[in-house]
Amino acid sequence: MKNIAQRNWYTEVRRSGNGELTGKTSYVDTFREAAAYLLVDVHSFIINEAWWEEQRSSNPIPAQTRQVTPLQGTEAYFSSGPALKEAGAFLKDPLAAALFSETVKGIIQAETFLLSERGYNSEDDYTKKWSDFYAGSCRYYSNLDQVAKDWYEYIGGSKRTGNLFVRFKTQSLFELGENQYLLTGNLSDSFHEVNVSLRIDDEFIVKEADGVLLRSPDIICRETASLLVNLEGIKLKGMVKKELASILGNGQGCVHLIDLVNDCMQMLDTFSFRL
Structure with missing residues (x-):
């Protein structure tokens, strides 16, 4: 068995300590290396800054860092699809849209540890919102009557700081x-x-x-x-x-x-x- 090619992704979402979240997706494959960064308001999930870095490419281009203005002022949430497409067009690179999309997905996942900041009164309040929103979307949310543990029993509670x-x-x-x-x-x-x-x-x-x-x-x-x-x-x-x-x-x-x-x-x- 001979390896021909591989792709690797790493997404991380952290509290930055000043009312913002830092989301980053790094990507490395056999021919390319790049990263997408988002700086997001912890309460509204509005993107304050967005940056694209290209470190290595099969094309003869130098390493570059670019501010991605189409994403600034938009929400890093389920409604972000059109803005992500616009970012890909802005950078003329479908990989950029994919990496920023992964970063937004990470921020959505991190919401489970941001209850008060996002306006939830309790873990039960958050769990009910997601159960209603995702009803019928996957095996888990289509069969909640058969699930043995609720969400926070599974992950161990909503308290997490720093790395989310x-x-x-x-x-x-x-x-x-x-x-x-x-x-x-x-x-x-x-x-x-x-x-x-x-x-x-x-x-x-x-x-x-x-x-x-x-x-x-x-x-x-x-x-x-x-x-x-x-x-x-x-x-x-x-x-x-x-x-x-x-x-x-x-x-x-x-x-x-x-x-x-x-x-x-x-x-x-x-x-x-x-x-």
């Missing part, structure tokens, strides 16, 4: 020989740990799919790994994420598992020239 949330992601592409390849994806963050393994042929058709949720809010989440077999016989390259979500169960699937397989699919677009 971290997430590591890695995707790797291996050559197995005889026109066979292996795609692997790993995610480990403050709340979840997920792994997927996809064996594909030279036409990007999945021959075998497997995975596991090593850590999740409830055992019911782990049942979603069995849905990966639905990918067998499917051509990955060119598939849109909405179609992938349907194959992996939509509201009875796992958002993080779907995202991780989608990350692996992107490997085929980024590095298929090496196959």
Whole structure:
């Protein structure tokens, strides 16, 4: 087995001590190195500053740091999609939109430790808001009547200072020989740990799919790994994420598992020239 390429992501959200949060996603792959930074008001989640750093690229460009003005004044929350697209267009780089998106996701996850700042009266108040908002969106929130522990029982309470949330992601592409390849994806963050393994042929058709949720809010989440077999016989390259979500169960699937397989699919677009 020969490694062809890999991608690595690291997201961190911290209190900066002056009424702001610092969110950062660093990215390193075989050919590129970059980072997306957000400085966000801890109460409103409004972005005060946004910066893009490019340290290394396969293109002959010098290292650069740029202020991303389209994001300033926008909310780092679920409504940020249009602003993230505008940031990608501003920088003429789809990777930038992806990294800023990961940073916003991290800030949303960190909200679980910012109850008073975000106007929640209690852990129960926050839990109810998310249960209502996410109802039917994934295996966990589609089956709350079967969940053994509530959110704060799982994470150990809402008290956390300094570092609020971290997430590591890695995707790797291996050559197995005889026109066979292996795609692997790993995610480990403050709340979840997920792994997927996809064996594909030279036409990007999945021959075998497997995975596991090593850590999740409830055992019911782990049942979603069995849905990966639905990918067998499917051509990955060119598939849109909405179609992938349907194959992996939509509201009875796992958002993080779907995202991780989608990350692996992107490997085929980024590095298929090496196959």
